[in-house]
Every structure is written in structure tokens, then in C-alpha cells.
Amino acid sequence: MVALSKTIFKAYDIRGVIDSTLDAGVARSIGQAFGQAALAKGERSVVIGRDGRLSGPALSAALAEGLQAAGVDVIDLGMVATPMVYFATNVLEGTRSGIMVTGSHNPPDYNGFKMVLAGEAIYGDAITALYDSIQAHDGSSAADKGSYRTHDIRAAYLERIIGDVKIARPIKIAVDCGNGVAGAFAGDLYRGMGCEVIELFCEVDGHFPNHHPDPAHPENLQDLIRALQTSDAEIGLAFDGDGDRLGIVTKDGHIIYPDRQMMLFAADVLSRNPGAEILYDVKCTRHLAPYIEQHGGRPLMYKTGHSLVKAKLKETGSPLGGEMSGHVFFKDRWYGFDDGLYAGARMLELLTKVDDPSALLNALPMAISTPELHLHLDEGENVALIDKLRTDATFPTSEKINDIDGLRVEYPDGFGLARSSNTTPVVVLRFEGENPEALARIQDEFRSVILAAKPDAKLPF
Missing domain, CATH: 3.30.310.50 (Alpha-D-phosphohexomutase, C-terminal domain)
Structure with a gap:
């Protein structure tokens, strides 16, 4: 048994090292504390999912036990991308809370939990409150244990995107998932939209044998750059370990960082939401605000942190938010959560309107x-x-x-x-x-x- 450490309770999520600060016992305690918090908000059921990490099945099973011990019904999505848990909390009846077991872009021996409580991404004091609840718990369980069932969200998720996001012409793309969980879904999603797809490292493997699944770092995009150079694919998409962040590479090997991706997304969203406020974090280029203004929007710089941006998006009613890290939040035609797979689909919708997607991306203002x-x-x-x-x-x-x-x-x-x-x-x-x-x-x-x-x-x- 690993002793509970306050250090794993971070600002936006819970994150620890397997068998050092995180194990099944800790996961069960977190499940029970979260279940109690959900019940206090009037929630009766919680959706759970896990990424492709080797420790995922054991942690997920223990998490479910803890939730059930609190008296909460568990709906287990199995191995999914993080945004698919968020999606489930928006579309499954009577379920607005969810926990994703994920180590995101951290090394293979890490894992953790991203959480939505009663429709809100929790962060800061709400996460610390889970630690306090575990510390104060007397070890008892609810008189009526919660139920457990599995649910396959895959078809509903893919159909929802494919039914709404349309490419303007056929396009061949290369997709690098770095052996993260996005690989289980990306190929089918983009083929379903009408793309021809070259798949790189789309076999889910928690050892991450090829390169680390983090598109924020150029060294992790070199395979994708080479694939574009040696094939007739027009554009490259890359995803992080749990599929909530997007990286983009042009045909000529330029990396289009998320603050420049946001320019195209903002112009598109503002065409339907004139005068809207567009959120972005403090790490983004100074060229983003003028670009938003030129397209009739109001730029709002905000703090870094996916949970913070999500909460601010809800507060302001903004149709779009984005972070330099690659989290992009669409409330326009979507639900307001960060989703790399969905952002990739929206980008392809825009890029297929032109003959040369790389020229469009490379022409975006940069410093x-x-x-x-x-x-x-x-x-x-x-x-x-x-x-x-x-x-x-x-x-x-x-x-x-x-x-x-x-x-x-x-x-x-x-x-x-x-x-x-x-x-x-x-x-x-x-x-x-x-x-x-x-x-x-x-x-x-x-x-x-x-x-x-x-x-x-x-x-x-």
C-alpha cells in the first residue's frame, strides 16, 4: 500500500508515480471521496474511462470500487481518449460527472485523474477538498453500494463529429499518435470524414516505444515531418497521450503551434459569432489578439491551465478558447471541452477549403x-x-x-x-x-x- 501524499493533488488534476505515490489503494480512496462529492451535488452516477497506460486497468477497477463504495453508480467506458469521457458527461442521460484515468503526456510510470464534477471541471480548492475528505474518512462504505456497468461510447462520439464536421474536398493526411490512446480512434474518425490517412504509431502501447506522445516538443514531431516529406500526404496531425491536445505540421515541415492554430479557429468561429470574446492563455503569441480583433472578435487573455480556461469559458459564454499547450475548447458547434481529435477535424474542415493547406498555415502571422x-x-x-x-x-x-x-x-x-x-x-x-x-x-x-x-x-x- 502506498501512503496517501498531498503532493499528487495538483492544481488541475491528480497525478502521481505508480507504486511510489499512486496505486490501487489510493485510486479507491479517490473514487470514494469523489463519489461523496458527487452525491453532495445531487449526482447519482459517474462515468469513468482510462487511457492506454499499463497501470490503467488496475487503477480504473479500484476507482470504480471506491465510487461504488460511496453509493454512486459507475458507467465504465473502458479505454478511451479523455475527451470521450467529457463527451459522455454531456450526452449520457443523468450523468454530468466523470473521471478519466490518465497520465496525459507524462512518462510511462505516471498516471492520474482528470475530473468533471456536476458539469464543472474541478481545480484548485475542489481538488484539495478530495484530499481532505480522504484524510477525514472513517473507512465506512455506503449502506447501498452503487451499481457498475460498461458502456461503449465510440460510435456515438465518432458519429457526432462526422455528422457535423465536413471536409470540402478529399485530402490525404498523416496522423501520429505516439502509441497513445488517440490511436484507437483517430484513423477511423478522419477516414469517416472522407480523408485518406497514413497512420504512425497508432497501436496503443503504454511503453511508448517510438517517441513520447507530446506534440508540444519538436523532437516528438520528427517522424511526422519525415512522413510528410516522403509521402503525398498534405498535412500532419499529432496527438498527446490522452487525445485532448493537437499538434500540426505542414508539408514543408513547419510546426504550427496552437497559438497560430487559434487564429484560423477564431476567424471561423467569429464568422458565426460576430463580436464574441475569444479566450487564450498568457503563453500565446502577441499576434493572436490583433488577429482576433481584425476578424471582429474581442480577445481575452487568461491564466494557463485547462481547467481554468474551461471554467472561464463557461463564465464568459465565449464560443472558443485555447492554450499554447494545445488544449483547444470549442463551444461553437461542440460542448466547450478540450478535444484534440475534434480540433483536428475542425482544422481539416478549414484546410480543405483551399488548394494549399500548408501555404494557408505558413502565412499566419508569426514572430x-x-x-x-x-x-x-x-x-x-x-x-x-x-x-x-x-x-x-x-x-x-x-x-x-x-x-x-x-x-x-x-x-x-x-x-x-x-x-x-x-x-x-x-x-x-x-x-x-x-x-x-x-x-x-x-x-x-x-x-x-x-x-x-x-x-x-x-x-x-
């Missing part, structure tokens, strides 16, 4: 930017450093500072970002400049203020 950089610190130091920068730092050539999530410092020719990660003890940094000189100058200013606050910081730039 010179760094990937996400991590300054590794000791536990708690990341929060303290950002607090110190907020009070002490000055940026001589900046125009304005946005402190909604860390510090995003805007310049006439770029931006710099330093924010505290909500999941690990790092400060996340990202820089963008209109030219190499601007990028270097902005990085120099950040280097000065960070080293002034913490002289021994080992900067990643």
Missing part, C-alpha cells in the same frame, strides 16, 4: 519565439520568486505588464513571460520578438531582474 523554458527551483521557491519580481522588478523598455498569471511583460516588439507552474517547482518562461535583436534585448531584461532576485538561478536562456 521569433522560444519554446516554453523551465527554471528549476526547490519546492515553493517558484511562487516566492514570482512574488518578489512582482514587487521589485522593473523592465526599462516595456510598454505594460500583465500580472494575471505571473508576469507577462509587453514590449513594442515582443513579450517576455515568467509564471509559476501550478504543478511542479519551476518558473515557466517564454519570449517572443519581432527580430533576433528584440528577442535578445527582452531576454537580457528578464535575465537582469531574475538574477537580481535570485543570484544563483540557473537560467535556461
Whole structure:
């Protein structure tokens, strides 16, 4: 038995290392605590699913036991992509709560839980409350145990997308699922839409033998780039381990990061929702806001975190939100949750309206930017450093500072970002400049203020 550790209760989900901080016993306790929280909201049933990780079946079974012990009925979808659990909470009668057993894009020995409670993505205090509930629990079970049944959501999910999202012409695509669970569905989805599909690493394998399933990192897209170079496929789609994030590669090998994908999505959504607010997180390019404005929308920058963006989307009524990490949330023609497979379908709908999809994508505004950089610190130091920068730092050539999530410092020719990660003890940094000189100058200013606050910081730039 692994002892319960508060460290696995993260800002947006629960995440731990198998047999170190997470095992079947912990999963059962989480199930029982979540079941009690669901009952308190008037919920009688909870949907569960799991990705392709080796530890998934055991954790999922224990989770179901815990939910049933709380007196909640369990509907088990089996091995599915995370968005299929979200989909089920929207379409199955009497069920607005769900738990996905997933390690997302983490290494193979990780696993965890993404949760929806009574139609709301839970985060922060609501996740901490589960830990408190487990600690306070006396070990008893409900007098009436919940029921258990399986349900196959696959056909309903695929039919819902294929019935609504239409490509304008036939297209050949390459799809790389990195042996993550999206591989069980992506080929059938896009073939069902009328695409010809080259499948790369679509066999679900929790060892991830080919490359890590995380399209945010260029090294994981090299196989897809090669497939486009050596075939007549026009475009490449890549997915993370649980299928809720999308990566895109052009025919000529350019990676179209999610903040630029959002430009095309926003223009399309705004054509049906003129004047609407479009959400995006603090890591996105400064070219996104003007693009949204040019297409008649109102840009709203918000905090990073898929649960936070989902909640803000609900609060504002926005038809679209997106994060630099690849989570894209469509409320326009969809349900408002992040779904990489669905985002891929919507992208193909737009790309097939033109003869040269890569030219359309490559023409989107862009600047010179760094990937996400991590300054590794000791536990708690990341929060303290950002607090110190907020009070002490000055940026001589900046125009304005946005402190909604860390510090995003805007310049006439770029931006710099330093924010505290909500999941690990790092400060996340990202820089963008209109030219190499601007990028270097902005990085120099950040280097000065960070080293002034913490002289021994080992900067990643």
C-alpha cells in the first residue's frame, strides 16, 4: 500500500508515480471521496474511462470500487481518449460527472485523474477538498453500494463529429499518435470524414516505444515531418497521450503551434459569432489578439491551465478558447471541452477549403519565439520568486505588464513571460520578438531582474 501524499493533488488534476505515490489503494480512496462529492451535488452516477497506460486497468477497477463504495453508480467506458469521457458527461442521460484515468503526456510510470464534477471541471480548492475528505474518512462504505456497468461510447462520439464536421474536398493526411490512446480512434474518425490517412504509431502501447506522445516538443514531431516529406500526404496531425491536445505540421515541415492554430479557429468561429470574446492563455503569441480583433472578435487573455480556461469559458459564454499547450475548447458547434481529435477535424474542415493547406498555415502571422523554458527551483521557491519580481522588478523598455498569471511583460516588439507552474517547482518562461535583436534585448531584461532576485538561478536562456 502506498501512503496517501498531498503532493499528487495538483492544481488541475491528480497525478502521481505508480507504486511510489499512486496505486490501487489510493485510486479507491479517490473514487470514494469523489463519489461523496458527487452525491453532495445531487449526482447519482459517474462515468469513468482510462487511457492506454499499463497501470490503467488496475487503477480504473479500484476507482470504480471506491465510487461504488460511496453509493454512486459507475458507467465504465473502458479505454478511451479523455475527451470521450467529457463527451459522455454531456450526452449520457443523468450523468454530468466523470473521471478519466490518465497520465496525459507524462512518462510511462505516471498516471492520474482528470475530473468533471456536476458539469464543472474541478481545480484548485475542489481538488484539495478530495484530499481532505480522504484524510477525514472513517473507512465506512455506503449502506447501498452503487451499481457498475460498461458502456461503449465510440460510435456515438465518432458519429457526432462526422455528422457535423465536413471536409470540402478529399485530402490525404498523416496522423501520429505516439502509441497513445488517440490511436484507437483517430484513423477511423478522419477516414469517416472522407480523408485518406497514413497512420504512425497508432497501436496503443503504454511503453511508448517510438517517441513520447507530446506534440508540444519538436523532437516528438520528427517522424511526422519525415512522413510528410516522403509521402503525398498534405498535412500532419499529432496527438498527446490522452487525445485532448493537437499538434500540426505542414508539408514543408513547419510546426504550427496552437497559438497560430487559434487564429484560423477564431476567424471561423467569429464568422458565426460576430463580436464574441475569444479566450487564450498568457503563453500565446502577441499576434493572436490583433488577429482576433481584425476578424471582429474581442480577445481575452487568461491564466494557463485547462481547467481554468474551461471554467472561464463557461463564465464568459465565449464560443472558443485555447492554450499554447494545445488544449483547444470549442463551444461553437461542440460542448466547450478540450478535444484534440475534434480540433483536428475542425482544422481539416478549414484546410480543405483551399488548394494549399500548408501555404494557408505558413502565412499566419508569426514572430521569433522560444519554446516554453523551465527554471528549476526547490519546492515553493517558484511562487516566492514570482512574488518578489512582482514587487521589485522593473523592465526599462516595456510598454505594460500583465500580472494575471505571473508576469507577462509587453514590449513594442515582443513579450517576455515568467509564471509559476501550478504543478511542479519551476518558473515557466517564454519570449517572443519581432527580430533576433528584440528577442535578445527582452531576454537580457528578464535575465537582469531574475538574477537580481535570485543570484544563483540557473537560467535556461
